[in-house]
Amino acid sequence: MAKILDGKALSTLILGELKARIARLKRAPCVAFVLAGDNPASVAYVTKKGEAAASIGIQSRLEKLPANASEATLIATVQKLAVDKEVDGILVQAPLPAGVCPTNVFNAVPADKDVDGFSAHNLGLLAQDRPEAFVACTPLGVLELLRRNNIPIQGKHVVVIGRSLIVGRPLATLLGQREAWANATVTSANKETENLPALARSADILITATGHPELVKADWVKPGATVIDVGQCRVADATRKSGYRLCGDVDFDAVEKIAGAITPVPGGVGPMTIAMLMQNTVKAAELHQ
Numbered sequence: 710m711a712k713i714l715d716g717k718a719l720s721t722l723i724l725g726e727l728k729a730r731i732a733r734l735k736r737a738p739c740v741a742f743v744l745a746g747d748n749p750a751s752v753a754y755v756t757k758k759g760e761a762a763a764s765i766g767i768q769s770r771l772e773k774l775p776a777n778a779s780e781a782t783l784i785a786t787v788q789k790l791a792v793d794k795e796v797d798g799i800l801v802q803a804p805l806p807a808g809v810c811p812t813n814v815f816n817a818v819p820a821d822k823d824v825d826g827f828s829a830h831n832l833g834l835l836a837q838d839r840p841e842a843f844v845a846c847t848p849l850g851v852l853e854l855l856r857r858n859n860i861p862i863q864g865k866h867v868v869v870i871g872r873s874l875i876v877g878r879p880l881a882t883l884l885g886q887r888e889a890w891a892n893a894t895v896t897s898a899n900k901e902t903e904n905l906p907a908l909a910r911s912a913d914i915l916i917t918a919t920g921h922p923e924l925v926k927a928d929w930v931k932p933g934a935t936v937i938d939v940g941q942c943r944v945a946d947a948t949r950k951s952g953y954r955l956c957g958d959v960d961f962d963a964v965e966k967i968a969g970a971i972t973p974v975p976g977g978v979g980p981m982t983i984a985m986l987m988q989n990t991v992k993a994a995e996l997h998q
Contacts, residue, residue, distance in 0.1 A: 850981030
């Protein structure tokens, strides 16, 4: 049976480490959340992030906008926070209202407050292997899960299924950096990749971020490989009070018997994403102070 990579326990450890860094600052860090509408998942995510911030002494603000907020309104809100010297980090919660171009809004966030790492500036710094880059929180969380569980990355074949600007692309870039803690051979794939199961089977580390429930089956996984499941999907389940259950991109019960290590859903990558948001916010505060 595979080793379970417990993101919840590791995130708690990292948040504890951040408390010591915060204690050395002249003022508490502050992160601002921009939320348009009342999407239940988005509200829940922002609430969790605010609770995590409060637990370690990071202040948070919520800029609540209507569900039909225009792109101009979103950008104006970001620009207001950009010049506020008390705000260290700005996070624009996706999804955004219909008709709004996400990249235009993300690029309005100044690089030194872009704690989500989605702006063209920070993505460019990442591509240049620049250490000052703010790296997107989910890719950074995946890296920490691998590093802190002593899973070798250097020289290994990593297959990343998914090519979003939020997860897949920055993650492939991050793991391929010329650093001793990375330096992997990375193959970027997607659901339309020909012979995807065979490609996945060649991976020493298989990472999937498609949002397609239980896409990855046991015969997609090399025995002993590490499997990182970034997906989080709701699947109808009449046996649950909620009427649904959470699962990832991976058929966990089957793959757990094959893999050497695996992340659960929930409790794997999700908590690490929030921990890395807090880490990026502390990093921004340290730069500002």
